[in-house]
Amino acid sequence: MCCEAAHAPRPQGMCAPPTATSFPPQRAGSSQACGWQETREPLGFHLPSTGKRCPCSGAATGYSAPPDDTRHAAGAARAAHAPNRHLFITQSHGPGFTGIERGERMRPMAIDTDTAGKRRQLIGSFDKGLAILDFIVHAETPQRLQDVANHMQIDKSSALRFLATLEKHALVQRHPHDKTYVPGTRLLMWSKNLKAGNSIVEVVRPYLRRLTTMTGQTSHLAVLREDRVVLIEVVPSENAVSVRQIAGDWEPLYSTAVGKAILAFLPMVEQRKLIDQIEFREFTERTISTREMLRVELTAVVRERVAYDDSEMNLQIGCIAAPLLDRSGFPIASLGISTVSALHPGGPRAQRHFVTAVKQVAQESMLALRQS
Structure with a gap:
């Protein structure tokens, strides 16, 4: 039994999904291939659908097991919960598209200049904790609680909580005699x-x-x-x-x-x-x-x-x-x-x-x- 490609309906004005006689697909009104391909060789077995789609035709890539093939369906269900190690159909990467290896929808590549957007994705407390760790690692001498608070421009109680968390994970070490902090053994x-x-x-x-x-x-x-x-x-x-x-x-x-x-x-x-x-x-x-x-x-x-x-x-x-x-x-x-x-x-x-x-x-x- 040969592999069967599952293609979505072709949107009007877009390229035709690839077939044995039409591939790579062409953008409407253009002689340039969109760069999306799939294997044409009959493989003799069914592969789980990847959920990938051609950006210009909307056609689904990958292969689907037939509804009555419960063995492959069960295997695909288990694989969905396994680590990122999966069957991969080698495909051509068209210019300007990425993400096809991981089963993601292909998207145009772009330089992200949204600095504010990036900041919104950060975890503020984690970011501060790493900044404190970086400060202690690069300090030439052991640092006191007050030094950390001054450097981070936060109050001493907040600085103490950050340092206690880092100390718990052996990322910093507190000297009991002078109550100063140095890099911890986990870094080593x-x-x-x-x-x-x-x-x-x-x-x-x-x-x-x-x-x-x-x-x-x-x-x-x-x-x-x-x-x-x-x-x-x-x-x-x-x-x-x-x-x-x-x-x-x-x-x-x-x-x-x-x-x-x-x-x-x-x-x-x-x-x-x-x-x-x-x-x-x-x-x-x-x-x-x-x-x-x-x-x-x-x-x-x-x-x-x-x-x-x-x-x-x-x-x-x-x-x-x-x-x-x-x-x-x-x-x-x-x-x-x-x-x-x-x-x-x-x-x-x-x-x-x-x-x-x-x-x-x-x-x-x-x-x-x-x-x-």
């Missing part, structure tokens, strides 16, 4: 994480690019942050149908390949603590839903040195990942690829050439990190 932790993340990305980025070239799939690099993993680098696939991910996305430990690849190799005490904190949520019927199931899965990850996401976050996506271990065996990161399930039958475990590529590139990346 953030600094270390930032430097570590940047250095890892710089070293591993060339290997991610090679992994994408070898497999034709989107590759990504993730690190542990508290009780989740965050993607710190993504190299997108150029395939017409691929998984779109964005650096900065947070993902669960228990239902993603990159998460399990890190969790499996953590010291037992830390691993047990993180597993006990997990609130299991079933994104699909394949999602690991108990601690016992997760522990069994992690044992297999350690044995095979590779982790899988077998449509556990989204029925249409499968992932393969491997850990990046330091000399002591601690998982400093993980890397992997995301695949479109319908294009690779049997799930990620059946794609042995992909598994081999991920493990090979992970090993090369580890050696490079240890030498850096």
